[in-house]
Amino acid sequence: MLKNGPVALLFHTLVVGFVLAPLVVICLVAFTPENTLSMPWRGLSLRWFRAIFDHPDFVISFQNSLLLGLLSATLSVAIAVPAGLAIDRYSFPGRDAINALFLSPLIIPHLVLGVAFLRLFALLGATGDFSWLVASHVIVVTPYVLRLVLAALNGLDRSVEAAALTLGASPFTVFTRITAPLILPGISGGWLLAFINSFDELTMSIFVTSPQTVTLPVRMYMYATESIDPMMAAVSALMIAMTAAAMVVLDRIFGLDKILVGQR
Amino acid sequence: MTTNRVTPWLLVAPGAVLFLGLVLVPLVLTGVLSLHGYNHTTGIQPDFTLAHYRAVLSDDYYLGIFWRTFRIAALTTLICALIGAPEAYILSRMRDPWRSVFLLVIIGPLLVSVVVRAFGWSMLLGSSGLVNQAMQALGLPSTRLLYTETAIVIALVHVMLPFMAIPVWTSLQKLDPAVEAAALTLGASPFTALRRVVMPQVTMGMLSGSLIVFGLSASAFAIPGLLGGRRLKMAATLVYDEYMHELNWPLGATIALLVLIANLVIMLAYNRAVEARARRTLG
Numbered sequence: 001m002l003k004n005g006p007v008a009l010l011f012h013t014l015v016v017g018f019v020l021a022p023l024v025v026i027c028l029v030a031f032t033p034e035n036t037l038s039m040p041w042r043g044l045s046l047r048w049f050r051a052i053f054d055h056p057d058f059v060i061s062f063q064n065s066l067l068l069g070l071l072s073a074t075l076s077v078a079i080a081v082p083a084g085l086a087i088d089r090y091s092f093p094g095r096d097a098i099n100a101l102f103l104s105p106l107i108i109p110h111l112v113l114g115v116a117f118l119r120l121f122a123l124l125g126a127t128g129d130f131s132w133l134v135a136s137h138v139i140v141v142t143p144y145v146l147r148l149v150l151a152a153l154n155g156l157d158r159s160v161e162a163a164a165l166t167l168g169a170s171p172f173t174v175f176t177r178i179t180a181p182l183i184l185p186g187i188s189g190g191w192l193l194a195f196i197n198s199f200d201e202l203t204m205s206i207f208v209t210s211p212q213t214v215t216l217p218v219r220m221y222m223y224a225t226e227s228i229d230p231m232m233a234a235v236s237a238l239m240i241a242m243t244a245a246a247m248v249v250l251d252r253i254f255g256l257d258k259i260l261v262g263q264r
Numbered sequence: 265m266t267t268n269r270v271t272p273w274l275l276v277a278p279g280a281v282l283f284l285g286l287v288l289v290p291l292v293l294t295g296v297l298s299l300h301g302y303n304h305t306t307g308i309q310p311d312f313t314l315a316h317y318r319a320v321l322s323d324d325y326y327l328g329i330f331w332r333t334f335r336i337a338a339l340t341t342l343i344c345a346l347i348g349a350p351e352a353y354i355l356s357r358m359r360d361p362w363r364s365v366f367l368l369v370i371i372g373p374l375l376v377s378v379v380v381r382a383f384g385w386s387m388l389l390g391s392s393g394l395v396n397q398a399m400q401a402l403g404l405p406s407t408r409l410l411y412t413e414t415a416i417v418i419a420l421v422h423v424m425l426p427f428m429a430i431p432v433w434t435s436l437q438k439l440d441p442a443v444e445a446a447a448l449t450l451g452a453s454p455f456t457a458l459r460r461v462v463m464p465q466v467t468m469g470m471l472s473g474s475l476i477v478f479g480l481s482a483s484a485f486a487i488p489g490l491l492g493g494r495r496l497k498m499a500a501t502l503v504y505d506e507y508m509h510e511l512n513w514p515l516g517a518t519i520a521l522l523v524l525i526a527n528l529v530i531m532l533a534y535n536r537a538v539e540a541r542a543r544r545t546l547g
Contacts, residue, residue, distance in 0.1 A: 006352045015351045015425075016369055022384025022422065023376065025394060029387060039389055039394075047385035079279035086275035098276050101283050108287070108530065109483030111500045115507065115517055116290030119297050139286050142279065197525055203485040205501065207507065220379045228386070236380040243375045247368070249336045 023240055030237035032230050048234035052256065058235060061219040065199050068130075068215060072137035073194035076145045077187055084149035085179075103143045113140065114207030121208060128210025136208055137198045144197060145190035148254075152186025189254035196246055298517040308514060316518040326502070326519070333499040336413060336488075337481035340420040344477045347421070348428030349470050353462065355429075356436040367433070371426040378423055382490040385419040386410060389491070411493035419487045424480060428473035435469035436462075464545060471538045479527050499523050 003010070025039075032038050050057055080102075086092070087099050105113065117136045118127070126132045156179070164174045168206035180187075202217040209218050216239075224232055298316055301309035320326045355367055373381065388394050389409040396406045409415050439462065447457040485500035492498065497505070499519065506516030 004354050006359050006484065008350075008357075011350060012354045012366070015347060016366065018347075018422065019370060019373060019425065022381055022388055023373065025387055026380065026384045037390075059518060079282065082275035083279045086272035090272035092269070092272045095272075098280055101287065102279060104283075104287055107479070107527070108291075109479070109500075109523060109527060111485055111503055112291075112294075113287075113484050115503065115513075115520045116294045117286070118507070119293045119513070119517070120286070120290040123293065133288060135282070139283065142283075153321045196375050200375070200379075202377070202379055203483075206485075206504070217377050217379045220383070220480055221379075224379070224386070228383075232383055233387070236383055239377055239380050243377075244372075247372055247540060251368070 026233050026236045027240060029230055029233040032233075034230070037228060037230055037233065045227060051231045052234055052238075055231070057214070058216070058219060058223075061214045061216045064130075064213055065216040068137055069195040069199040071134045072141055072198045073145075073191045075134065075138045076142040076194045077191050079150050080142050080145035080190065081183075081187060084146055084153055085096075085259040087151055088153040102146050105140050106143045110140065110201070110203040114204035117204065118207045126210075128213055130213050131204070133208055133213050136202060136204065137201065140201060140204060141194035141197045144193045145187075148186045148190035148193065149183060152183035156182050185254050192246060192250050192253075198241065287288065287343065294517045295521060297514055298521055300412075300514045302512050302514045304512075307511075316450035316515045317522075320515070320518055320522065329497050329499060329502050330522075331497075332413070333482055336416055336420065336498065337478050337484075339417050340424055340481040341474050341478045343421045344424050344428040345470050346475055348425050348473065349432045349466050351425075352429045352432035352436060352469070353466060355433060357441075370429050373422075374426040378486040381423055382419055382486050385415065385422065386490055389415045389418070410491065411496060413492075413496065415491040416488050416496065416498070419491050420481050420484060423484070423487060424477040427476045427480065428470070431473040431476070432466055434487070436464050439465045468538075468542065471534075471541075475531060475534050479531065483523055 028039055029037055030048060031044040031046070032040040033043055033047065034040075083098070083102060087090070087095060113136070117132075121127045121132050124132075125212050159184070161174050163172070163177050199215075200217060201215070202221055203213050206218050206221065209215055214222075216235075220232065220235060239260070297308075299312045299314070301311050301313045301315060303309055351370065355370065358366065386393075390396070391406070392411065393410070395409060400406055402437065432438060444457050444461050447461050448454065452460070483500050484498065485504065488496065488498040488501050489504070491502065500523070503520045503523070504514045506512050506519065510516075
């Protein structure tokens, strides 16, 4: 095994410091007792966490984002699992085109998707409608689920399914009793990844949300462009904590490196 | 066996309909929108014109923003390659548990909202931020960092680093560490082993990482929006302003589509170049 030299380790330390610096600063400033963005040198305080609850708009947009994430992640699983089965199991005309269509949101900038959805929704008279917002998020997060479902199906031992069929199980039973449990880590990993991506999405959502359906990232962006106080740090620290918790869960069920490093 | 011809279509149909209706149709509608005229008092006109494309492609104001966008995205890509590739190599030489821990540290921030990370950098780079405090402590003059291109590049590098580290890491996983050890045993200097054994693998990962980083940086919104201020616009913040403040949707649609077209053209050209290179070097 080759070892890293001192120069390499110094470089590594600097990179890790660079990566963690803004996150650490946010988490520290969130606990400041002062009125300004400052480090909590003189004791810790939870006042800015409490301040969040004096801003009902933040609480509402948090609920919006939560509901949006839950719905769009669940719907994208409902689309990606059958689609993944079809793409993995069957060869049919247009299979590659369908696959490319499902993955296309990955290469279209979210900015472009945002203005495109805005135009469609405006023509439909659906601007600011929550269910259309969900639909737009489903489009953005489905590719992530599909990739994980395809990877899970790819690594599946087909002979187990064949054995069940030979032993008289119906195709439906084979799916519910054999296939689904075996690809469950891929599905649940995909669901969580979809939820996080929907929950964090800003660039597209800022075009298609209305004052009633504002999501948390959009609210935070608007707030940060106008005024900056330690409450932003408190909200951000909560989001970091949520993400960290989700990361631990993802790591347990699927291996985070596998999900993020991804295999097509 | 007729069911086998129908089954796959039944399985993909709901998703395919949704994606056709919500990806292709809106893009076409946006294309049509960009061809409509615009009048500041009466709004979107029913006529068709190429005036917006002509205006955007000949006006120094827009060209300046496109040039800035390209410059910032290119610089971000370069810095990400210079930091991300060696870091991925260092990670690949670590032992567990450090390797998995630091892999998570490097790529985990990917899951933290961009708004949060942009806000973190605006605190670090602000006039009374930690970076300026540290510089003053070292006796350096305090500099204005926030609302400069430097601030945008620093934060973009932070956001894009995982997208460079991941492909380099993936391509390094395909390299058997024994090959590098063998090169050393056979008398190659560490530098030669690095250049002849590791670099070809790293380069392939770096090339695909660069494409992702460049594309995402060129259309980045939150970072220039929060760290560039009102004056330092990039393509995405320009589109947002046209839509939300100027209310000139056709012009905004034109700029957004130009961003998409530039993205796709660069992607295709780059892929072709990388494939040609791969054929040359790998035979």
